[in-house]
Amino acid sequence: MGELTVEKLSSASDKANYIHQLVKDIEALEIMIEKGMIEKSPIRIGAEQEFCLVDNDFFPQDNSLDVLSAINDKHFTTEIGNYNLEINLDPLELKNDCFSVMHKQLESFLSKAKKAASENGAKIILTGILPTLALKHISVENMTPMQRYDVLNEAIKESRKQDFDIHIKGVDELNLRHDSVMLEGCNTSFQMHLQINPDNFVEDYNWAQAISGPILSACTNSPLLFGKELWSETRIALFTQSVDTRANSFLLNEKQSRVSFGGEWATGSVSDIFKDNVSRFRSLLTSQFEKDSVEMINNGEIPKLKALNLHNGTVYRWNRTCYGVGGGKPHLRIENRYIPSGPTVSDEIANFMFWVGVMVGRPKKYGRIHEKMDFKDAKSNFFSAARYGMSTQFKWNGSYVPASKLILDELLPMAFRGLYSLGILPKDAEHYLTIIENRIRSHNGSEWMVKSYRHLLQTQRPFEALQNLTAFLYEKQEKDYPVCTWSSNLGSELELFKDKLLVKHIMNSGIFSVDEKDSLELVVKMMKWKDIHHMPVINGDRKLVGLLTWTDVQSFDPEVQKNYSVKSMMVKDLITVSQYESIENAKQLMEEKKINCLPVVKEDRLIGIVTATDLDAKW
Structure with a gap:
C-alpha cells in the first residue's frame, strides 16, 4: 500500500x-547485489487482499x-476509497502446504473483518469492481481522509493539468470526464508476491511478462x-486511465502511462528496471529520510531503500519489481498486480498457485524468452486477455492458440511440475489446480457475472439488476464454493429489496x-414509429426544459406539426423526481398531480423517466 x-x-x-x-538507494541496491547480500533462498510468497x-x-x-x-490489527490498512480496505498477509515459505495455510x-x-464490519452496519465483498458502484461514490468526499491520498491526488492532478478522460469500449461504451484519481478506488485486487533469486531476476521477470495474458484470461x-x-x-483499462499523469496532448508520443505493461523486454540487472522507472516517471511524493543507504551498508546495516520504494509505489x-527487508534480510520479488479480487477465497488461492506454478515450472525451451517471443506479442496477449478473457486467441510459439487449449494442454501441466519440484503437497496442488481446470471447462468470474447480469436484465432495470447481482455474489461468496460451480440462473428478484425500491430501480x-x-x-413521427408516449425535451446544455405526451400531440393539426418547433408546443411546467426517491413517494406524487410520468433529473439534466406503468409493475 505504501x-x-x-x-x-x-x-x-x-x-x-x-x-x-x-x-x-539505487547505488545501495547495486552494492547489495554485487556483494551477494540479497537473499536467494528460501523462496517465499505473500499477498495483499483488497475488499x-x-x-x-x-x-x-x-x-x-x-x-x-x-x-485493530496491523495486517489491515486503508485504500484510497473509504469503502475499501486491504489485508497484508504474512509471507510464507514456498513449500509443503503453504497455499492451504x-x-x-x-x-x-476475513472473519475478523466481517465481525468488525457487521458491528458497523457493513458487509464484505471480494470482487474486482463492485457492481453497485455509481458516480456519486467516486467523488473526493468518499476519499479516505488521510494525507497520503490527498497529496497523491493533488500531485497527479498538478502533473496532468487537466481532468481525467476515461474511454473504455466493450459491448457497451463508457465516456467519462472526472476531476480526481478516485476512479482508482473502483478497483480491488488480489496482489500476489513471489520472491525471486537476484541472479535470475531479469529472466524470471520477462517470463512473468510472457505468461501474463494466459494467466489473466483464466x-x-x-x-x-x-x-x-x-x-x-x-480494471486494466480503468486503472491505466485513472492515474494517468500524461496530458492528452502527450498521448501520441512515446511517453508511457504510470500504469503500464511496459514497452520492451527487461535487460541488464534488476537495478536497471528500477533505473528505467526513475528515468521515465518523475517523483510525485517525498517523506522523511534519516539515513544514507550507502552509509548504512558500510556500517553493517540493511537499508530499507525508502526513497526508492516510495517512488516505486507510484x-x-x-x-512490479519490489525490494523489501524481512527477518533482517533484503530480498527481491515480483508483485503480480493484474489479478482481481474474488470471486471467492478458494478462487484466489487457486489463481495464486496457478501463477506460481507456471513461474517456477518454466521448461528449458522457454529460457531466455526475450529471444524467442516478440515483446509486442506478449503485450498484445495481455490486453487481449483483459478484453476477452477466456475467449482470447493467444500468439504463442508462432501461432494463435485458444486460451482454453493453451492452459489445459501446456500451462496447467507446467504448473503441476513446477509445484511438485518445490515440494508442494500433491493433494493441495490437485485441489487448487483442479479449480482452475474446472473453471476453464465452465466459466470464470467475468463470464458468470455477464451471464447473470444479462439474465436479470430480462426482467429488471439496470440499477435493480446490479443490486441483485451483488446480493447473489455475496450469498455465493460466503459459501466459498469456486465460481465454476455457480449457476447464472438467478431467478427474477430478491424479496429482500421489495420494500426498499427507489425510482432508480425501475x-x-x-x-x-x-x-x-x-x-x-x-418528433410526432418518431413517437409514433417508436411507440413513445412521453418524449422529454432538452436544450443545448442538455438540461430538461419540457415534455411532449402522445395525448397532446395526437390533437395537433398536421399544419401545426409542419410549421412549428417542439419548443412552441411542449409542456414547460414540469414535475420531476430524483433517482433516489422512493417508489412509494413517486407513485403518490403522480396520483396527486394526476400525471402518468415523471422525468428523472440530476442537477436539471435528464437521466431517465418513470411511468405509471413502471410503478404499477413493482408496487
Missing part, C-alpha cells in the same frame, strides 16, 4: 534532497476507518462498471429525447 507519511514535492530543496536519496465494504442493501459503505478501528490465514483475517472477474458491460477485466507496473434510462429546436412534425 508509505503513509508523505508530502508533495514542492520546493527545490525538497526535490534535490529526495533525488539525492533516490540515487543513493469492498457494502451496506445491507449492497451499496458501497463509506466507513472504512470505523471498521479498521474495530478490527495461506487460505486459512486469509479466511481468519482469472478475469471485472466486466461491469457503472452498469456498462466493458472488458472482461475492466509506478504501477502490472508486474426508471428507464435508455430513453429518446429531443431538442427544443427540433421539428414538431418529425
